[in-house]
Amino acid sequence: xxxDSDQVQHVLDQLDTGVVRLADSGDIRFMNSAAEHCxxxxxxxxxxxxxxxxxxxxQELVQAVDNLREPGYSIRLHELKLGSExxxxxxxxxxxxxxxxxxxxxxxxxxxxx
Numbered sequence: 476x477x478x479d480s481d482q483v484q485h486v487l488d489q490l491d492t493g494v495v496r497l498a499d500s501g502d503i504r505f506m507n508s509a510a511e512h513c514x515x516x517x518x519x520x521x522x523x524x525x526x527x528x529x530x531x532x533x534q535e536l537v538q539a540v541d542n543l544r545e546p547g548y549s550i551r552l553h554e555l556k557l558g559s560e561x562x563x564x565x566x567x568x569x570x571x572x573x574x575x576x577x578x579x580x581x582x583x584x585x586x587x588x589x
Contacts (some may be wrong), residue, residue, distance in 0.1 A: 482524065486581075491509055491580065492577055493506075493509040493510035493511075493513045493514070493562070493576075493577065493578030493579075493580075494506070494509070494510055494511065494575065494577055494581055495508065495514075495526070495575070496573055496574070496575055496576075497516075497526065497540065497573060497574040497575075498560075498573055499571075499572035499573055499574075499575070500541070501525050501526070501540070501574075501588045502523050502524060502525060503518075503521045503522055503523065503524060503525070503526060503529070504522070504523075504573065506510065506518040506521055506522075507542045509543065509578070509580075510559055510576075510578060513557050513558065513560065513562055513577075513578045513580065514526075514529070514530040514532075514557060514558075515530060515557075515558045518529050526540070526576075528571060530557070531573045532555075532557065533555050533556060533557075535552055536552060536555060536564060536576075539552055539564075539566045540566055540574055540576075541569075543566060543568040543574060544568065544571070545568065546568050546569060546571075546575040547567075547568065547570070547572045548567070548568050549565055549567040549568075550565070550566045550567075551563065551564070551565050551566075552564045552565075554565065554581065555578075557578070559577070560580055560582055561580075561581040561582065562578045562580055562581060562583070563579045563581060564576060564577065564578050564579070565577040565579075565580075
């Protein structure tokens with residue numbers, strides 16, 4: 476079964492986790508609403524541009540994206556400062572060569588555990 480892109484966008488916009496998909500060239504191909512919040516940029520402005528062009532991201536994240544190996548390989552980064560908040564981030568290379576970034580807001584996680 477194959478979902479259309481509007482359905483996928485709607486489902487991913489319901490997540491608290493920020494999701495960004497980068498093409499193998501490094502250009503942003505997809506962002507959900509939580510990613511817009513953590514990167515402080517709209518998906519309309521970011522689409523087709525490199526992550527470092529649209530948001531001040533830590534060098535540690537840039538290096539992780541650049542150093543990903545073969546598909547299936549992931550890197551987990553902890554306590555990245557994005558905007559005024561802290562995030563854990565998983566950087567994952569997919570089978571098609573794109574890169575998925577998942578941002579977990581640490582303040583939201585702490586509130587959820589209370």
